[in-house]
Amino acid sequence: MTEQFEVEGWQAYRMNWRRPHRSLEPLDDEIEVIDRALDALVARGVLPHAHYDKASFAAHRRAVRERFDIPWTAISPRMQRLLYAINAITEPAVMVAVGIFCGNTFISNAGAAIGPGAVYEAERLVGLEIRPAEADRARRNVATMHRDGATVDILGEDGGPWLDTFQGTIDLLYLDADGPVGRGKSIYLDLLESGLHALDTGSLVLAHNSVNAAHQLSDYLDFVRTSDRFVESVNMVVDDQGLEVSKVG
Numbered sequence: 001m002t003e004q005f006e007v008e009g010w011q012a013y014r015m016n017w018r019r020p021h022r023s024l025e026p027l028d029d030e031i032e033v034i035d036r037a038l039d040a041l042v043a044r045g046v047l048p049h050a051h052y053d054k055a056s057f058a059a060h061r062r063a064v065r066e067r068f069d070i071p072w073t074a075i076s077p078r079m080q081r082l083l084y085a086i087n088a089i090t091e092p093a094v095m096v097a098v099g100i101f102c103g104n105t106f107i108s109n110a111g112a113a114i115g116p117g118a119v120y121e122a123e124r125l126v127g128l129e130i131r132p133a134e135a136d137r138a139r140r141n142v143a144t145m146h147r148d149g150a151t152v153d154i155l156g157e158d159g160g161p162w163l164d165t166f167q168g169t170i171d172l173l174y175l176d177a178d179g180p181v182g183r184g185k186s187i188y189l190d191l192l193e194s195g196l197h198a199l200d201t202g203s204l205v206l207a208h209n210s211v212n213a214a215h216q217l218s219d220y221l222d223f224v225r226t227s228d229r230f231v232e233s234v235n236m237v238v239d240d241q242g243l244e245v246s247k248v249g
C-alpha cells in the first residue's frame with residue numbers, strides 16, 4: 001500500500017510557473033499545511049522532529065525573491081517550505097541535487113545551510129545541471145547566497161556518471177532531472193541506482209513530481225516503496241507536483 005500524505009483540495013492549489021513568488025493562500029494556511037506534512041513524516045519515522053525556524057525560512061524566501069533570476073519554476077510556495085524544512089530538520093552534511101535548472105530547486109534544499117536562511121553548517125552542497133547555460137545561470141544565482149562555510153559546487157554535468165563515481169556519503173539526494181524526449185522523469189531510477197552506493201542508513205532521497213509524473217516514475221516509485229534498502233517512503237501530496245520522501249534503512 002502506498003504511504004501517502006494528502007492535503008485536502010491540493011488539486012486546486014496551482015501556481016503560475018512564471019510568477020513563482022505570487023502568494024497562493026494566506027501564509028498561516030501554508031505554514032499549517034506544511035506543519036501537518038512534517039508531522040506526518042515524523043509519525044512515519046522519516047524525520048526526528050517537525051521544528052524549523054520560520055523566521056529563517058522567511059529570510060531565505062525573501063532573498064530568493066530579491067536575488068534569483070528564475071525564468072520559470074514548478075516549485076510552489078508549499079514545496080519550497082517543505083524542502084527547506086526537511087533540510088533544516090535533518091541537517092545533511094552532504095546534499096546532492098540533480099536536475100537543478102536555474103538553481104531554484106537547489107537553493108530550496110541548500111537554503112537551510114547557506115544564505116540568510118542558514119540554520120546549520122553543511123560540508124558540501126552539489127547541484128548538477130546537464131545544460132551548460134542553465135548551470136551557469138544557477139551558479140550565478142547561488143553565488144548571491146553563498147559566502148563562507150560549506151563547499152558549494154554547481155556543475156554543468158550529467159548527474160548519472162557523476163553519481164556513479166562519487167566517493168563518500170550522500171545524506172540527502174534530491175532528484176528533479178527531466179531526461180531526453182521519450183524518457184522524461186523516468187530517468188530517476190537510473191539516477192538512484194547510480195547513487196545507491198553512496199547512501200547510508202538514514203540518508204533521505206527526495207523525488208519531485210511524484211504526483212504529476214507518477215506514471216513515468218512508476219518503476220522508481222515501486223523501487224523506493226518495496227526495496228529492502230528503504231525503510232520508509234511517503235508520497236507527500238501538498239501540491240499538484242508532489243514529493244516522494246524515502247528513507248534509507
Ligand SMILES: C[S@@+](CC[C@H](N)C(=O)[O-])C[C@H]1O[C@@H](n2cnc3c(N)ncnc32)[C@H](O)[C@@H]1O
Nearest residue numbers: 073074075099101128129130131158159177178
Ligand atoms: C524540469 S527541470 C527541473 C525544474 C524544477 N522542477 C523547477 O520547477 O524549478 C529538469 C532539469 O533537469 C536537467 N537534466 C536532465 N537530465 C539531467 C541529467 N542527467 N543530469 C543533470 N541534469 C539533468 C534538465 O536540463 C532540466 O533543466
